[in-house]
Amino acid sequence: MLYIRLFAACAAVLVAFVGARYINWHPAEDMLTVWVYGSPQEAQLFRRMAEQYRRENPDKLFRLEVVPGRSVVQKLLTGMDAGHAPDVCVLHWRQMAQVSSTGQLLPLDELVKRDGIDVGDYYPVGLEAYSYHGKLYGLPVKGSTVTCFYNKDLFDQYGVEYPSPDWTWDELLEKAKKLTIDVDQDGLYDVYGCSPYDIANYVWSGGGKFLRMEDGRYVSNLDDPSVRDAVQFYVDLYFKHQVSPPRPGMRTDATMSTFTFEAGRIAIDISGPWRIPQYQYLDRFEWDTALFPKGPDGRKTRYASVGFTIWKNSKQPELAWDLVKHMVGSQATAAMAQLGSDMPPQRSVARRAFVRDDTPWSEETFVESMEYDVHLFPQELWWEDLYRFMLDDLDAALAGRESVEEALARAHQTTNDYLDRIYAQGDDL
């Protein structure tokens, strides 16, 4: 009897194991797999779009799976390595270099050309974000750049003028100083003027860049005086002027701070439209939007987007492509915009679907922000790793333990050492 029970238990485990393999890891030849991730509302929207495609194409078999965004690259690359990856996958633009450098994504240039996709309607940076070494590997479903949110109540209460479309870093500092307030006069700030977001926006708007090309290879550009001035301005916001709440280093997202815009403790939150899903329900104060302030070299901000890609070894590339076209088409991106989650990647749809009359804040700002100089980080596999080390070195300046010159000199050395190592390994750069 014991043996029978044991046998039955083992058989059940085996059946479950084989079943799980069949269902999840071995898509049948005629069943296309699509991986998406995002907020619950976005996931719901992706499902809705997929259902619509299914209704219009009842003979096409596919399965849409909502996967955790944080581990999607890990799962995807492991699956690609093992030869069992989803046919279609949603990727953030900062994951593109990692995945496309493996050569496992299907180039889309020919398909885009063949089917007459109106690439001219896309913001060019959106297509660049999904390109790697000159080839297009994905199409964005949403995309936008860095802008500002400001607490109108605080501005009104302390008699500070709202940001103008042409406002500058100096004005940002001036307003932030006025809005860094010790409400109860206990010697501690209760409201901070601004949360400055990623340092890259300041380096670029200051006329600098992190890397430059020299003799056909990347070298550090952190010895450029314009980079120094931009980093100095950024660090001064935290350390000298104390108009921004301290944070545990530049690596972390500043929104991890307990001083948040939502709590009414940050007057100017430099961020992007991807914050709207959180901010749209704020009823404690009124807020509005403004463009990123101009630096010495104008307004140069960082792009952010999410897009669809296709696995090179998909058994049904045509069906995958057809589905991707549907998922990033104007109907889908307009629906995404209506959700308020982010801006459509196409100019025409952005203006038509994202700008609304029924909200007290201006979405026009987000659309306009895309008309300025929108930047990307170098689309290289090693960039994210290198950037982390750079920021680690700059943390000493952020904490006031080193001067900006000292921290930059160290970051400059770190960057060149890192790049030397990468080139010595003979990686395909």
Add this chain to the structure above:
Amino acid sequence: MKRQGRAAVLFLLPNLLGFVIFTLGPVLVAAGMSLYRYQLATGTPSFVGLGNFADLLWFDSVDGAWQARDPYFWQYLANTLFLMLNIPLSMTCALLLAVLLNREIRGRVVFRTLFFIPHLCSGIAIYMVWTMLLTYEPNVGIINGFLWKLYHIFGVTGADAAALLPGWLIDERWAKPALIIVFVWASAGGFSMILYLAGLQNIPPELYEAADIDGANGWMKLRYITIPQLAPTTFFILVTSVIGGLQGGFEAAYIMTGGGPGGSTTTISYYIYTQAYQQLEVGYAATISMVLFALIFVATLINWRYGGSRLETS
């Protein structure tokens, strides 16, 4: 007897199969992979022998100074070892809590439950709450708020008081001690305390009675009866904590500091993750894993050699 033996094997088989397929197999594959330069999903591994180990551990002489080929590995290893200082602190706290809870005090069950609660809570929730507690600004961070008030009582105010506040999560010098405090808080009342409690209840009461007759005080009883009698428990907790400590630290650092400031809370496990899934260098990540495995192995051997032999002696 033979029949019982077969049944035992059958009962062990599922676990054994799981171990071979999901643990031993991957470990062996990782060991092999550490000898290759292998980028995930590119499918072209190239044999480099011990090249990855040399790149990870070797020092080169540059202008007369020794320079690590991979300085980050050494920095993150030092971080990991520093963070492991929480182990003796956690064990001491767990022992003290267990000794207290082993006494006939009112509300013992309530206290036992309260101390164990951190172990039942989600790590993310704990780290988020501690992030708020350790916030630098005294009007938000409760700990610095308390210090701020304390300084004021002693007449230290304004910038002088601010200069004396620890920069918990925002200062390289304080970030690791801050994480150690969190680890001690989270683990002192956990399984270590429960194991110590079980160990305490197994100590024969006659030993304490004999000590009472000999006129031993509380400290002497703790020093000469409780601690030696708990040696097997201490040994078990130490071994498992050292293994966990060398592998851990990722979650707290990821949530509370993002590995910063200045990489001061980045641990080896975080480095393995970024090498494998951000740089796609799975061969190199496997090499780091093997070195970590060797460290754990050596640490456990040392524990067995000294802790184990003392146990046998006692």
